[in-house]
Amino acid sequence: MKYEIKSDDIEPIQKKMEILLSRGLDLKPMMRTAGEIMRASAGRNFEAEGRPSRWKPLSSATKEIYSGKLLDEYSQTKGYQNAKRESTRKKRSQAHVQARLGGRKLLQGEGDLKKSIVIGEITSSSVKVGSSLPYARIHQLGGTIKPRRKKVLMIPLGGGKFMWLKKVTIPARPYLLFQSEDQTAIVRALDSYFLRSL
Numbered sequence: 001m002k003y004e005i006k007s008d009d010i011e012p013i014q015k016k017m018e019i020l021l022s023r024g025l026d027l028k029p030m031m032r033t034a035g036e037i038m039r040a041s042a043g044r045n046f047e048a049e050g051r052p053s054r055w056k057p058l059s060s061a062t063k064e065i066y067s068g069k070l071l072d073e074y075s076q077t078k079g080y081q082n083a084k085r086e087s088t089r090k091k092r093s094q095a096h097v098q099a100r101l102g103g104r105k106l107l108q109g110e111g112d113l114k115k116s117i118v119i120g121e122i123t124s125s126s127v128k129v130g131s132s133l134p135y136a137r138i139h140q141l142g143g144t145i146k147p148r149r150k151k152v153l154m155i156p157l158g159g160g161k162f163m164w165l166k167k168v169t170i171p172a173r174p175y176l177l178f179q180s181e182d183q184t185a186i187v188r189a190l191d192s193y194f195l196r197s198l
């Protein structure tokens with residue numbers, strides 16, 4: 001098909017066409033906006049503890065580790081002679097538990113993972129959104145962690161105590177999972193990008 005525009009004064013139309021063309025050739029600003037929409041969506045995934053399906057909850061073993069119960073059992077088997085020292089260790093353990101669980105949502109112990117989601121490389125046709133934290137991938141995809149250099153993994157119990165395990169399996173809790181509403185928001189932003197101030 002071929003279209004012809006006839007007008008006594010075609011200059012305004014030509015200018016607008018040039019603006020549209022220049023915006024189409026440089027989509028980096030639009031890609032940044034898309035990245036911001038996706039980063040905000042990841043934040044909502046943390047708040048909802050998974051969308052559209054909720055993440056798998058903490059296992060009973062993990063809850064037991066964080067409850068301080070294992071530390072109490074460990075302390076009893078060691079039979080601390082100094083009661084004051086044991087009391088201090090127990091208080092530290094309880095503080096550790098509150099810091100790790102304390103009513104916080106999944107994957108938000110100290111909030112580092114959520115805060116680490118950033119907009120990375122932007123080109124005219126793509127944008128990268130993700131985290132550079134070493135444990136970000138295992139939480140997104142799930143998997144089994146095994147020791148590399150030692151025979152066992154050292155798991156902190158709090159109060160300066162640890163337990164040793166041969167492996168730990170972590171379920172997938174995809175926080176970089178974008179929703180249909182994000183796609184709608186990006187399409188709207190694209191419309192706005194091309195049509196603003198025309």
